[in-house]
Amino acid sequence: MENLLNVEHLTTVFRTYEGEVTAVNDVSFYVKKGEILGLVGESGCGKSVTSLSVMGLLPRKNSRIRSGSIVFDGQELTTLPRKAYDELRGNALAMIFQEPMTSLNPVFTIENQLREVIRNHDRSVSRQECRNRIQEVLNKVGIPGAENVMKQYPHQLSGGMRQRVMISMALINHSKLLIADEPTTALDVTIQAQILQLLKKLAKEEEMSIILITHDLSVVAEVCDRVQVMYCGRFVETASREAFFESPMHPYSKGLLKCIPYIGMSDQELYHIPGNVMHPADDEGGCSFAPRCPDADERCRASVAPMTEAAQGHYVRCFRCGASPMTSTEKEESDVSAGNE
Ligand SMILES: Nc1ncnc2c1ncn2[C@@H]1O[C@H](COP(=O)(O)OP(=O)(O)OP(=O)(O)O)[C@@H](O)[C@H]1O
Numbered sequence: 626m627e628n629l630l631n632v633e634h635l636t637t638v639f640r641t642y643e644g645e646v647t648a649v650n651d652v653s654f655y656v657k658k659g660e661i662l663g664l665v666g667e668s669g670c671g672k673s674v675t676s677l678s679v680m681g682l683l684p685r686k687n688s689r690i691r692s693g694s695i696v697f698d699g700q701e702l703t704t705l706p707r708k709a710y711d712e713l714r715g716n717a718l719a720m721i722f723q724e725p726m727t728s729l730n731p732v733f734t735i736e737n738q739l740r741e742v743i744r745n746h747d748r749s750v751s752r753q754e755c756r757n758r759i760q761e762v763l764n765k766v767g768i769p770g771a772e773n774v775m776k777q778y779p780h781q782l783s784g785g786m787r788q789r790v791m792i793s794m795a796l797i798n799h800s801k802l803l804i805a806d807e808p809t810t811a812l813d814v815t816i817q818a819q820i821l822q823l824l825k826k827l828a829k830e831e832e833m834s835i836i837l838i839t840h841d842l843s844v845v846a847e848v849c850d851r852v853q854v855m856y857c858g859r860f861v862e863t864a865s866r867e868a869f870f871e872s873p874m875h876p877y878s879k880g881l882l883k884c885i886p887y888i889g890m891s892d893q894e895l896y897h898i899p900g901n902v903m904h905p906a907d908d909e910g911g912c913s914f915a916p917r918c919p920d921a922d923e924r925c926r927a928s929v930a931p932m933t934e935a936a937q938g939h940y941v942r943c944f945r946c947g948a949s950p951m952t953s954t955e956k957e958e959s960d961v962s963a964g965n966e
């Protein structure tokens with residue numbers, strides 16, 4: 626399968642009062658056609674900045690892509706003129722956020738908003754034709770009673786319905802890549818499961834590629850084909866979903882997996898990774914996870930390991946764990962946490 630998106634050595638920086646902060650540090654990844662790629666990592670590790678860099682939506686006043694390349698559908702995006710980027714975003718590239726209300730206009734009905742999306746493409750589409758297409762797409766994203774919903778305003782819909790409307794916009798546009806940034810975090814678990822199933826269906830049936838940003842590994846387990854784990858602006862592990870859950874390698878990934886609660890566990894058993902995410906100002910050139918890592922040695926504190934292929938298609942950035950997947954006791958513990966007993 627060909628790659629729809631190829632990101633190479635992307636570095637994105639912010640100007641702050643404390644100096645320049647590198648939010649995304651030399652990140653390389655790809656997304657294949659029809660694939661769901663999960664991007665996971667703790668708050669502040671750079672997941673949203675990575676996706677905003679791809680979408681061309683970084684705040685202009687204090688951030689920029691310092692280096693690297695983003696090739697989407699054969700086109701280099703980092704040098705794309707603003708107008709062409711705007712057009713791309715309305716079409717082949719789409720993004721949805723945690724709170725769909727921020728992207729929907731409260732004063733227009735759903736029909737009006739979706740019609741606008743269609744007409745942005747093609748002014749000549751008649752009102753009736755728009756209506757038919759909107760109905761069709763709302764049915765496709767599983768909105769019952771599409772005819773009524775079209776007449777409603779965003780605030781009249783539930784969070785799950787609003788998110789479906791957002792997804793329908795990407796469908797109307799025949800978007801090739803959908804970046805979903807925590808799309809289900811604000812929803813209750815049953816609605817979350819429905820939205821995730823919808824994304825999975827779209828990836829398969831419409832061959833839409835999806836980057837799913839989440840800090841919830843159960844979401845990854847449910848829908849993603851591949852996983853990238855991010856820590857302090859860098860990717861530390863990349864693997865297929867199966868390989869990631871079967872044999873995670875990076876100590877941070879293992880820690881994340883141990884953090885998954887399971888039914889019947891006591892409060893004492895609830896695990897958290899000790900320590901805090903390192904402040905960029907404390908970066909002395911070593912592995913950012915070293916201060917929290919039980920296995921870190923001098924080399925880890927002095928330099929950053931390269932991303933190496935430890936098993937086929939399974940990459941990890943760690944001096945200590947390239948050749949040593951989880952020990953059997955660690956594996957048992959994480960199986961219990963993931964409910965795979
Ligand atoms: N507008 C901004 N101004 C300055 N720095 C920013 C800004 N937005 C992000 N950053 C920096 O980029 C880093 C990465 O932020 P990002 O929003 O990508 O994190 P995230 O992984 O999406 O976190 P979360 O899970 O909380 O959404 C932050 O730690 C912060 O230092």
Ligand SMILES: [Mg+2]
Binds near residue numbers: 672673674806
């Ligand atoms: Mg974010």
